[in-house]
Amino acid sequence: MEYEIIVVGAGHAGCEAALASSRKNHKTLLITSNINNIADMACNPSVGGSAKGIVVREIDALGGEMGKVADRSQIQIKKLNSKKGPAVQALRAQIDKIVYPQEMIKVLKNQSNLEIMEAMVEDLVIENNKVTGVLLKNKTKVIGKMVILTTGTYLKSDVLIGSTRTRKGPHDEEPSLHLSDNLKDLGFQILRLKTGTPPRIDKNTIDFSKTRLETGDDKYLSFNHDFIYDYDIENQQPCYLTYTNAKLHQLIQNNLEKSSMYGGLTDIVSVGPRYCPSIEDKVVRFSDKERHQIFLEPESVYYDDIYIQGFSTSMPHDIQEKMVKSVSGLENAKILKYAYAIEYDAINPTQIKQSLETKIIENLYTAGQINGTSGYEEAACQGLIAGINASLKLEGKEPLILKRSDAYIGVLIDDLVTKGVIDPYRLLTSRAEYRLLLRHDNADIRLRQFGYEVGLIDEDRYQKFQEKLNNIKELETLLKNKKLTPTKEVNEYLENINSAIIKDGITMYDILKRPEVDIEKLKRFIDIPYSNEIIEQVEINIKYEGYINKALKEAEKMIKLEMKKIPENVDYDAIHNLASEANQKLKTIRPTSIGQALRISGVNPSDISILMVYLKKGERND
Amino acid sequence: MDDTIVAISTALGVGAISIVRLSGSEAIKIVNNVFVGKNLEKVGSHTINYGHIIDNNKIIDEVLISIMHGPKTFTREDIVEINCHGGITTTNKVLQILLNNGCRLAEPGEFTKRAFLNGRIDLLEAEGVMDLINSKTEQSRELALNQVGGKVSKLIHNLRQQLLEIIANIEVNIDYPEYEDIPELTIQHLNSQIENIKTQIEIIINESENGKIIKEGIKTSIIGRPNVGKSSILNKLIDEDKAIVTDIPGTTRDIVEGTLNINGLILNMIDTAGIRETKDIVESIGVKKSLDLIENSDLILYVLNNNESITDEDIEVISKLKDKNHIIIINKTDLPKQIDETQLLSKNIVYISTINNKGMDELKDKIKEIFNLEKIVTKDLTYLTNARSLSILKQALKSINDVEVGIKNEMYIDMIEIDIKNIWQKLGEITGDTYEDELIDQLFSQFCLGK
Known part of the structure; x- marks a missing residue:
């Protein structure tokens, strides 16, 4: 048996990973210990929520599956924070736990290049620090160029109730008994995490x-x-x-x-x-x-x-x-x-790269709870990125790395690999510095281009997206060019909606900056032949222009620091004046840029300046 | 970067004892090589050891040596301080011996630089130390000490904490929208909290600007028509305070030609040459130059003659003093009164007679009154001694205005929060808690300026 990509585990991360790689035309094998538990919702019966709902939109914009399956299986849906600003609104849906897995399995089964196998993976096949396949419990070896581990809570899991501890997975499933020990032997630091579920x-x-x-x-x-x-x-x-x-x-x-x-x-x-x-x-x-x-x-x-x-x-x-x-x-x-409550093993996520490939074993990727996260959405987006990046590596291309200003997915992965985890990581809006840029409404504008470039968004959908972008531009131009003149009718209406009357002509664009004016109200003065989706986008851009520009400026600063690359082979021990904590952290995390180094807790500005001086010295010597 | 540095850390020639200070991994070893007494490499940290510095078996000086092991030192490196007793020449000789034995002469500010790079002090403290090195009077030194002690740091940390609590409240409302346990932060509540923070920041800014005056001195000019006694007044002030009159380049385009110290308040006299060398300042340089001087000064002493009527020229120049700190000096009270000062409408009038030595104390009191020096008890001053910090604080104040505009425009609270975060970040730049690339560059260039 030989595959290009093997995905171990068919939860929310595994499904996205397997779909991404098979859609990118790589022969993929999805291994699950129980075929009846594919895409199982082991805990809460909902998808989305604050920040998480935006992640689902991002997954969809990139060409992932969770959003569509959630839409087909939801039994109640609402927009959270609808009375707050557009940046913090997010969808949450109650999901039918029977329908969701059924719908996902349908998609998996109809996917070409994808095989599903029921088996327990016990070990990885490693040659020269490179993974070349997996070893099953029945001692069969399956060869794969890339392996993605999405094992969820199944690594040496213990179910805890009162004073009893039982080695088993959710739903009394068989846990994976040996894989985490074998990962430990390879040099991974194993964390013990816990989560729980209500009656x-x-x-x-x-x-x-x-x-x-x-x-x-x-x-x-x-x-x-x-x-x-x-x-x-x-x-x-x-x-x-x-x-x-x-x-x-x-x-x-x-x-x-x-x-x-x-x-x-x-x-x-x-x-x-x-x-x-x-x-x-x-x-x-x-x-x-x-x-x-x-x-x-x-x-x-x-x-x-x-x-x-x-x-x-x-x-x-x-x-x-x-x-x-x-x-x-x-x-x-x-x-x-x-x-x-359930206890399980995870690996220290500072041992993986931004691409989700592990640092110590080449061609091995990890996604989901094994990386210390919690939540279906957090798992799914990592699975998608791991699937994309394993595929890109096969194709000899650079990995897709989303910045903190691109997507919540970028925030999540950067947090994991830069800061590590202590408790299971949940995405929150407060983790995003540029959340005004990372909105529910503009997920496609931020990410569809990436999805198209990696090959998960087809031409049809891409054309539709291009049309949307054009319409937004057209409407903005229209509003900038059309003026509202101070006629009696106009001013009477403005008075009517408690808005100051105008004495000179004012562009539609400018009057929209008033909180009490919206495009719907302007429709009585000007024909606006655009869909609500376009109008919403333009209105947000106009009304919050000042705030959005501030966020963009901040993001640019961050991107500049991200551009200051740190060579992979820096010998941190040669930098004498680094505080020992900083030295330790930098050595393990090996940040790829000054921007990332700055986000490591325990690395102080003084350490960064020492590092920068050292790097500058190196440049001069070269 | 990792070599051992040495410098004389007390002013040469002042006081009986001078201290030679070393920092670096070799510091103890180097001193031990030229020391007779206990084996300094064996003594405990933070001990003082008696002995002699020798050169080629010849005793150079009798000394007390403080041994301090890193990291519990100012630079976090090993530090040795040698208390020399032998005056300037001997101290220089000790320094020379240490240089010959493997030390490098420290660059100005290098101890502080190391303290900063080794994480011993935060940016604010580092800058405070730079100002300490620079401070001109005892009063300025106290101000600098306050800052080093972390007083402003504490205040700013406190403000940041208040902001962080607001931010956390807003964010928790976003992340847990359906939870009733956490009260929704209302615009009214936010408004009062922000106004409170604004007031605190404004206080720091105001006090800092006072502090700047104390530290950098008050640019003072004396103007008036010919023969009103300007140079006598200047000479009187100089005599009484034994002021040093030197050519010190000022911070602006003008030249500070003399520095007077009035009970710790520094007056930087500008353009005194005009007074000293020509008798007729207003005539020779004209009203225009007088107005330029007024523009350029923090304090204007306008001198009138008690024995003469006020001219149109006087009125014209004095009318420009309205918004400036000024004192109108009516000199020559020993002569019969001709002047009608009621038409000046100024409260700051002082009567003196340089000939009879009358009124000089009143003049000084008036100066102190204007600059509120009595009220500025330096120990309670909470302010930033450094232009960078002050300008960041002003930027923070601007962000507060943005918050106020947002509140007024009934923006969503999660939008307004962007500006609140901005204030929090700005304040962090002052204490070094948030990092900015330019900040480090600026700091390094400041170190290299030779302070």
């Missing part, structure tokens, strides 16, 4: 009258840029909001030592995600809060499980029963699946 309860045993209804938006929304999938906007599946209470908090406090994380297990070394605390953490760390929100979310229209968002725990089953029943509306709720 699922039977929809028919909930008293919804005691909860608050949470519905989707009454406007068509989609992650993908190319098609509109019709859905019944009136009949989206509802979610419900309820709260914890003092009784529950007391119950948790009284039984705290039974939780795996608070004494139930004494051998916990792993670190859980700060951004997704367990209910125990919330009650202990924020003991002054009288109540916490709990969202009840349907997992599928095909079965009755309700996911209790905000309620992840590692308490034993009997305590979980009591905990659930103490929540308003859940007094009679029946638990269908108990909550658990």
Whole structure:
């Protein structure tokens, strides 16, 4: 068996990686330990959210699959932060956990150049620090020029409930027992991380009258840029909001030592995600809060499980029963699946490059939870980039490296490889310095060109995109050239909408800078034959021009520092005056530019100046 | 970069003891080679050791030697300080011996440069030290010390912390839009917090500008018609304060020709040549030149004769003093009064007689009053002694105005946050917490200026 690219693991990272490489005409093998768990949504039944929703748009702009599959399987969709500025708006959809994997499997099966195999990978085949294939549990060797590891939480995973620790993966699956040890032997630093999932309860045993209804938006929304999938906007599946209470908090406090994380297990070394605390953490760390929100979310229209968002725990089953029943509306709720925490191995992501190729083993790429991230979207975008870059390497081309000002994907990967992780990494808008540039609405404008250049966006879609760009330009020119004249009619209307009257002619472009004026309102004075999508883009550009220009200026500064390259072979030990912490960090991370070096924690400006002086000295000597 | 440097770190000829300071990995070894006493390579860190400096077995000086091992030193390198007792010639000789034994003479500011490069001090402190090296009077020195002690650093850190809390609140609202636990930051709340920060920044700017006057001195000119006694007043001031009159190139295009020190307040006299060499300044150089001088000065002493009426020329020039710090001196009070000063409408009038030696103290008090020196208790001053920091602070103030405009225009709070972040970053540039390429370049060029 011989392949160009082997992808190990068929979760959200693995699916994107395999699709990217096979679409780029490379013979690809996707190996999964259980064919029934492809594209499984092991935790929450939703895709998107703040920042994450924008990542899904970015994946779609580059030619990835998650956005389209999410659109086809969503049962409720809304735009978050719709009352805030355009830069922070993002979509979140409730996803049918049955439909999503089915839709993804359909895509995989219809994809040429792609084979799927059910097997457990135990080891890598390495020759001269170069990967040349994988070794299966049944000792079969599969040859591949490039290998992408997307193993999720399956590396030596332990499920933790109360005081029990069981070596298994999610859904009682068989974990990968040997791969992480073998990675360790190759020189990878292995991290132990932890995540958790809440209980699922039977929809028919909930008293919804005691909860608050949470519905989707009454406007068509989609992650993908190319098609509109019709859905019944009136009949989206509802979610419900309820709260914890003092009784529950007391119950948790009284039984705290039974939780795996608070004494139930004494051998916990792993670190859980700060951004997704367990209910125990919330009650202990924020003991002054009288109540916490709990969202009840349907997992599928095909079965009755309700996911209790905000309620992840590692308490034993009997305590979980009591905990659930103490929540308003859940007094009679029946638990269908108990909550658990899961520990798993990951590698230190500072040992991988911006391209997601590992630094120590050539042609080996890693993506998703193995790199220390958490979340479907974070995994999928890494899978896509790993798939693209493994393919580009096969083709002898430079890797696709997105800058922090290009995409949230760029922010995520740069953070991983530059700063490493302590707890599972979740993408947040606050991690992006240039978030005004990284908007939901302009993902295609930022990234479609890259998608086209790497070959994942076909000519048709690219032409459509070019048309959009032209239309935006045309409309901007139109608004700059057309003037609003101070006629009685115009001024009466302006007064009417509480806008200052005009005395001289003013271009449409300029009057749009007024907060109370928009293109829709100008339509009474001028014919604007463009789609809403075009109008939205132009309006954002005009209204926030000042802010956008500031962000662009900042981004340019950063790019300049990124252009100051650090040669790969710098001998940091020869730079005597570096602080020892900086020396250590620079030696492990080996930043490729001054810009990246600056973002390493523990490397101070004084270290950077020493480094720059050293590099300058080197230049002069050459 | 890693060699051992040496310099005499006290002013030569001042005081009985002078200190020769070394920094670098070889510092202790080199001194030990020319020292008779304990084995300095064996003594503990931060100890003072008695002994003699020798040259070819001949005792040169009796010394106390402080041994300080890095990194707990100013430069984070090994430092040796030699307290010499023998006066200028001996100290120079000690320096020479050390140079012969493998040290390199330090460039001006090189100790500070090393301290900075080794991460011992942040940019602000480094610049504070540069100013310390430069400081002209005791008062300036105190100001510089405040800065080195991290007083302004602390204040700026504090401001950044306040900003960071605002930023965090806004961002958490974005990342967790559905969570009710975290209150949404309202425009009103933001507004009051920003106004508070603005006030604090304005205070630092104002105090810094006062501080600049204290440190760099007040450019002062004496003008008036012929024979009103300008040169007598100048000579009187010079006599009383034993001021040094030298040709020091000033910071601007003019020439500072004399520096007076009035209880720590420096007056840089400009264009005194005009007064000293020609008797008729207004006649010889004209009203136009007087106006130029006014334009160029921080303080104008306009002299009138008690024994003469005010002329149209006087009125014309004095009318230009309205917005400047000025004192109208009515000289020659020993002569009968002819002048009607009520038409001047100025509060800053001082009556003196250089002949009877009257009114000089009142003149000095008036100067101090104008520059508020009584109120400027240097210990409580929180200000930046350095032009770069001050200009960054002014940029930060501009970003605050952007925030205010955003609030007024009812912009989205997450847009306004861009300017808030900008302020936070700007303040970081002052303390060196955010990095800017140009900053380092500028700093290095400042070190090389020879301070």
